[in-house]
Amino acid sequence: xxxxxxxxxxxxxxxxxxxxxxxxAVLVPICNLALDPGTPxxxxxxxxxxxxxxxxxxxxxxxxxxxxxxxxxxxLGHGAFFALGGYAMGMYLMRQIGARGVYxxxxxxxxxxxxxxxxxxxxxxxxxxxxxxxxxxLLVPGLLALVFGWFTFRSRVSGVYLSIMTQALTYALMLxxxxxxxxxxxxxxxxxxxxxLGFPLQADTTRAGLFVAxxxxxxxxxxxxxxxxxxxxxxxxxxxxDQEDRVxxxxxxxxxxxxxxxxxxxxxxxxxxxxxxxQVGIINPTEFSPLASIEIVVWVAVGGRSTLYGAVIGAxxxxxxxxxxxxxxxxxxxxxxxxxxxxxxLFLPDGVAGLLRRRKRATTGTAPVxxxxxxxxxx
Numbered sequence: 001x002x003x004x005x006x007x008x009x010x011x012x013x014x015x016x017x018x019x020x021x022x023x024x025a026v027l028v029p030i031c032n033l034a035l036d037p038g039t040p041x042x043x044x045x046x047x048x049x050x051x052x053x054x055x056x057x058x059x060x061x062x063x064x065x066x067x068x069x070x071x072x073x074x075x076l077g078h079g080a081f082f083a084l085g086g087y088a089m090g091m092y093l094m095r096q097i098g099a100r101g102v103y104x105x106x107x108x109x110x111x112x113x114x115x116x117x118x119x120x121x122x123x124x125x126x127x128x129x130x131x132x133x134x135x136x137x138l139l140v141p142g143l144l145a146l147v148f149g150w151f152t153f154r155s156r157v158s159g160v161y162l163s164i165m166t167q168a169l170t171y172a173l174m175l176x177x178x179x180x181x182x183x184x185x186x187x188x189x190x191x192x193x194x195x196x197l198g199f200p201l202q203a204d205t206t207r208a209g210l211f212v213a214x215x216x217x218x219x220x221x222x223x224x225x226x227x228x229x230x231x232x233x234x235x236x237x238x239x240x241x242d243q244e245d246r247v248x249x250x251x252x253x254x255x256x257x258x259x260x261x262x263x264x265x266x267x268x269x270x271x272x273x274x275x276x277x278x279q280v281g282i283i284n285p286t287e288f289s290p291l292a293s294i295e296i297v298v299w300v301a302v303g304g305r306s307t308l309y310g311a312v313i314g315a316x317x318x319x320x321x322x323x324x325x326x327x328x329x330x331x332x333x334x335x336x337x338x339x340x341x342x343x344x345x346l347f348l349p350d351g352v353a354g355l356l357r358r359r360k361r362a363t364t365g366t367a368p369v370x371x372x373x374x375x376x377x378x379x
Contacts, residue, residue, distance in 0.1 A: 077166030085270025189284025304351025
């Protein structure tokens with residue numbers, strides 16, 4: 001309890017974030033389920049699902065900030081881990097359709113019947129159980145990150161070369177998942193989901209439950225990352241980010257620190273993808289697109305790297321702007337995104353979180369210092 005109290009005292013931004021998440025997890029479902037649609041405070045089911053999607057993106061942004069902001073690895077492939085977690089959940093949801101599909105086959109999903117598949121592929125077995133799908137949500141992205149990281153980090157690949165390799169990884173997976181013979185729905189992906197854990201996905205109560213689950217997952221992911229950054233491992237990670245050769249000279253196993261943090265981050269991204277799929281109702285290979293992974297980096301840069309809560313701010317701000325601008329001026333949205341990244345790089349190198357810190361220092365009159373990680377003790 002004293003440790004938690006100390007962490008909260010040193011992380012005002014994170015404390016505010018957790019308080020707002022708790023408030024949203026209570027108020028948004030109430031405003032959706034208990035208030036009549038005609039009342040001013042009513043939250044529509046569409047809006048609640050959209051907010052739930054934003055929370056999943058925020059969890060993904062935290063995962064990227066953990067490896068980029070605290071470990072110095074600019075990953076351009078975290079969209080792959082997000083998509084793999086989403087596909088694991090999508091496979092479970094497809095198995096729950098049963099004979100209610102278009103072709104009425106109780107075992108094979110509709111796309112397999114359409115492609116004249118005769119048997120369910122071996123890697124689809126087990127996904128009719130939720131616990132198995134939940135395990136795969138963690139295991140598949142985690143194992144991929146573990147294998148990828150083991151080879152790259154022990155080969156001492158770093159900098160722009162590592163960024164290119166992570167982007168090549170997600171691009172290769174995108175090309176593979178586009179193929180019909182892979183057994184994942186090809187170009188159309190997985191969709192037409194009916195229920196989750198026996199609850200109809202279109203019901204308002206189910207949507208509210210998914211929103212609460214997303215808020216809790218974001219809070220848990222934030223606390224987990226904050227615990228890592230405030231621990232000895234977190235201090236080693238920041239040292240690796242700033243002076244990797246010196247840390248290696250001091251006798252630390254740099255590869256091990258990189259590997260475990262990178263794997264943990266990939267598992268967080270998988271959880272975000274698993275919560276994202278039932279709320280949007282589809283998962284397809286475009287989630288592996290390198291552009292999607294680059295966009296995640298933009299979220300973190302806009303919010304402020306090395307803060308965690310700044311990544312949440314950036315994810316929410318950019319995705320809200322995307323939802324608005326794609327409707328207001330769809331042809332110019334990508335130009336707006338690029339301009340936003342350039343302007344933030346030039347005028348807000350520390351992101352929105354850095355701007356808030358500077359404003360706080362100006363208000364209190366304190367001297368500017370480098371921000372300490374949550375839980376870090378300074379002399």
